[in-house]
Amino acid sequence: xxxxxxxxxxxxxxxxxxxxxxxxxxxxxxxxxxxxxxxxxxxxxxxxxxxxxxxxxxxxxxxxxxxxxxxxxxxxxxxxxxxxxxxxxxxxxxxxxxxxxxxxxxxxxxxxxxxxxxxxxxxxxxxxxxxxxxxxxxxxxxxxxxxxxxxxxxxxxxxxxxxxxxxxxxxxxxxxxxxxxxxxxxxxxxxxxxxxxxxxxxxxxxxxxxxxxxxxxxxxxxxxxxxxxxxxxxxxxxxxxxxxxxxx
Numbered sequence: 250x251x252x253x254x255x256x257x258x259x260x261x262x263x264x265x266x267x268x269x270x271x272x273x274x275x276x277x278x279x280x281x282x283x284x285x286x287x288x289x290x291x292x293x294x295x296x297x298x299x300x301x302x303x304x305x306x307x308x309x310x311x312x313x314x315x316x317x318x319x320x321x322x323x324x325x326x327x328x329x330x331x332x333x334x335x336x337x338x339x340x341x342x343x344x345x346x347x348x349x350x351x352x353x354x355x356x357x358x359x360x361x362x363x364x365x366x367x368x369x370x371x372x373x374x375x376x377x378x379x380x381x382x383x384x385x386x387x388x389x390x391x392x393x394x395x396x397x398x399x400x401x402x403x404x405x406x407x408x409x410x411x412x413x414x415x416x417x418x419x420x421x422x423x424x425x426x427x428x429x430x431x432x433x434x435x436x437x438x439x440x441x442x443x444x445x446x447x448x449x450x451x452x453x454x455x456x457x458x459x460x461x462x463x464x465x466x467x468x469x470x471x472x473x474x475x476x477x478x479x480x481x482x483x484x485x486x487x488x489x490x491x492x493x494x495x496x497x
Contacts, residue, residue: 254301262303280407292449306449316442317367336366356425375430392455401444408440
């Protein structure tokens, strides 16, 4: 029996729409503060190719930290296990843009999904790709099946103008020898990846490979390989008890 995903989405949407106004739009970057707080959309895509959406699911927005998943996937495809010599795989326990642990851990970020870790991943991409900004667009467009995806230059420039903390992170890691390329070029790459404009439907389609053991069903291409052997020891023990545990 097929799930009524459209009905579920509509129920969630109608139940949660009255909660609008309880949060606030991100304003640490001025360009983000201009986004309408009324925008609200949800999208689902199944591995069978069925799509469901509600609300503003086709309205583009800058994907910000979601972009870290795509760059990490690009770099792991090339470097594999070598990446973990420069960035960890543990929870940070601190804010996403914290400098605290870098001092005591010799410039090695705890994981690739905090800002410091994503900057190291961006540095790695610059080393392996001569035109990283073009390559990111090609990769994301392919995953989302949308050739219209672009960077928002206004948001990227706003990120650059007010990205003092990220500049501090990349320079601090460079002092430990964990950054290979020019720090200004790395920041430019990082700010542009955060300024990728996608919508909920794009993201649902682009991330299908994460739900399908690394294979994107839309393009029939293996994006990542399952790597259960790369799990930390504690998680390897958990894997023995749960055969469904996978790491990409």
